Amino acid sequence: MDYFLQGPAWAGFQRALGRTVHEQAGPGWSFLAVEESNPAGKLLYAPYGPVAGTLPAFDAALAALTELARRCGAVFVRIEPVAAGFGAADADAVLRSRGLRPAPANQQPELSWIVDLDRDFKDVLAGMKPVNRNLYRNIHKKGVTFRSSQDPAEVAVLLEFLHLTAARNGFKPQSDEYLRQVARSLMPAGAATLFIAELEGTPIAAALAYDSADTRTYAHAALDDTHRKLSAGIPLLVTLMADAKEKGLQHVDLWGVAPADQPDHKWAGFTAFKKSFGGRGIAYPGTWDLPVRKLRYGGYQLARKGAQAAAKLFKALRSRLPR
Structure with missing residues (x-):
């Protein structure tokens, strides 16, 4: 499958929004990465990318992204390797061994529903x-x-x-x-x-x-x-x-669906709608971060977890107040 979010039309749209977009390619790999910012600072985000045909090609793409991040001052690279020479089942081991870690939340759906037209x-x-x-x-x-x-x-x-x-x-x-x-x-x-x-x-x-x-x-x-x-x-x-x-x-991608074992998921209703058109499910590795400025990224993660813990504690204390 050819992923729209890694294509030239999406690059043009992002530039029309005033964003800085980087496009690079090498033997067996390519990526479109957009400069974004969050509390950690600048990041490079490759939606449903990088694209690679083999694991060595993926490593080359990751090296290029890392070098690009250093040049433009990004704290980390955020990727979603949906077509990178390995499957979703192997993603955890492959990505962690290369220094990546799961992002706080998936940017794009981790599960999608495809209707094949071939x-x-x-x-x-x-x-x-x-x-x-x-x-x-x-x-x-x-x-x-x-x-x-x-x-x-x-x-x-x-x-x-x-x-x-x-x-x-x-x-x-x-x-x-x-x-x-x-x-x-x-x-x-x-x-x-x-x-x-x-x-x-x-x-x-x-x-x-x-x-x-x-x-x-x-x-x-x-x-x-x-x-x-x-x-x-x-x-x-x-x-x-x-x-x-x-x-x-060749395909129609109906986009995100809920996991089959979560009938109460917030997407359950339109998941049933999408599945009524036939087709097949596809699982993606999800969103992963590669720290480039590791101390800065580590501080961001600690601050984020601290804020989450404080919010959870506040919610628990509030629930105990007399009404």
């Missing part, structure tokens, strides 16, 4: 739940149609639905300006596409997808709750998949 689309449909297939084939009878757009102005349709969903479910979506910049940077370049479901010409659901060389990533989606009974989000996603197949892409 077959006839009728076979892709056959892997879905019957209700999904039936909605895709018959929802036009209820006056619902679907279209795609690469006009950045139309991202306003998605933003409206995201606001409604956030108010209803109590979550905080990406900022409007962030998604507007996504649209301005990626849609005209063909790297992002907005899919819209309409009821007799009025939008009722929207989804934004990112494309790499072989994979479409389902990134943002929301709908108008007024028409929830139509379940337009299901055939909208199937339409997104069918369009990816027509464009010659």
